[in-house]
Amino acid sequence: EAANTHITATSGAHTASAISSTATGDVAATNVQAAIAELASEKAALTGADFAGAINEAFATLASAATTDIGAAAGNFINITGTATITSFGTPATDGTRRILRFASNGVVITHSAALILPGSLNITTVAGDMLTMVYRDGVWRCASYQPIDRTLNYNRLSGGSIYHYKDLVAYNNSTGTVTGTIKITLPVSWTSTMLQISIKGYNLSSSTNNWDAELSGYNYTSPEWNSICVTLSPTCPFTSVRFGHDGTYCCILLGTTSSTWIHPKIVITDVIAGHTNYGLFSSGWEISMITDETGITISNTPTPNTLATLASPVFTGTPAAPTATTGTSTTQIATTAFVSAAVTDIAYDSAHSFAASIGYQKLSNGLILQWGRATSSPITFPIAFPTAVCNIQLSEYGGTMSYTSETKIESFTLTGFTTGGDFHTETHWFAI
Secondary structure, eight states, X not given: OHHHHHHHHHHTTOOGGGSXXXXXXXXXXXXXXXXXXXXXXXXXXXXXXXXXXXOOOOEEEEEOOSBOOGGGSSSSEEEEESOOOBOBOOOOSSTTOEEEEEEOSTTOEEOOBTTEEOGGGOOEEOXXXXXXXXXXXXXXXXXXXXXXXXXXXXXXXXXTTTEEEEEEEEEEEOOSSEEESEEEEEOSOSSOOOEEEEEEEEEOOOSSOOEEEEEEEEEEEETTEEEEEEEEEOTTOSOOOEEEEEOSSSEEEEESOTXXXXXXXXXXXXXXXXXXXXXXXOSSOOEEEEESOOTTOEEEEOOOOEEOOOSSSOOXXXXXXXXXXXXXXXXXXXXXHHXXXXXXXXXXXXXXXXXXXXEEEEEETTSOEXXXXXXXXXXXXXSSOOSSOXXXXXXXXXXXXXXXXXXXXXXXXXXXXXXXXXXXXXXXXXXXX
């Protein structure tokens, strides 16, 4: 008790400024009072504080797993290793928890769900270097930002299903003049059971056929097989051979052969639609090269290309079809077999007809009536009456001596017949419409 009394009495005789303090760290003051003041001036408010200088966050590493508990990590910036599929990021204790994730590997599938919300409600398949910022609130991790490592590439994860649409993936340019060889397109994957539609545009120096297009589709199902192949080439393509195969490491597509000739070729893979499975693996890693030796490449499918016809003097194969014009059309429109058949029917014999030796008639399906006969006297009666009008009657004399002053002529006509004038010769032949 005496000691305590002494300390109290003694300490009361000293001020904080009189108590020495050793400068240490960022505190430069040499007495307690100054140190307290220095600390007070540099502390941050609990709300609305402004920090100056760099603020460094702890870095952590986690292996990918079905539940990758990023909330429990020892840092806000996390490097995710491994390739396991992620279905949950765990459940942190505090709303507002934020984590920045970097993925070290290709092919990590992050699965969208009600508790793990991703852009477009679509799964993400990572490429090494991809980064995500995740924020937690009310039991849900939400992706605040997603930055693929191949940010310059333009591709969309389509909401219609398990489909990615990639654009402008790779280009090839050769400006050395005429070159000979096979164009090899190397995919960034081996067998992935992915259904692919690949659009290619190219340039090959020529006087009239510079530009060309190729549409390729196939299913790189499993080793050693590409299947469900379809190839469509524009008529200006400088090659006719397209082969699908594997070079021992990656799937590949060969355009032309080692004897194909190219002149200043420029080639771009403009679009790739990938679907079914592993469709997120095609954003980078494509290559186009000219090869003169195909050793080591195993070809599994060599389709017969569908070649588009030229606009000028096209040559069609198979059974081409065209719209059928209406009956009576008289233009440069293509006449289909259906049009020709209808036209022939219009001039075919009708069931209503009479073919006697010296007189007869024919009704056509379009309503036209043809009548003819021979006569040695007038008036002349038609085999049948015309229903509405007589368009024309033609006469020709047969036998006897022609007299210009007494030539047989038509004086009058009705729907049922006609009367002639002049002298009949041996016989008059007539034709009426």
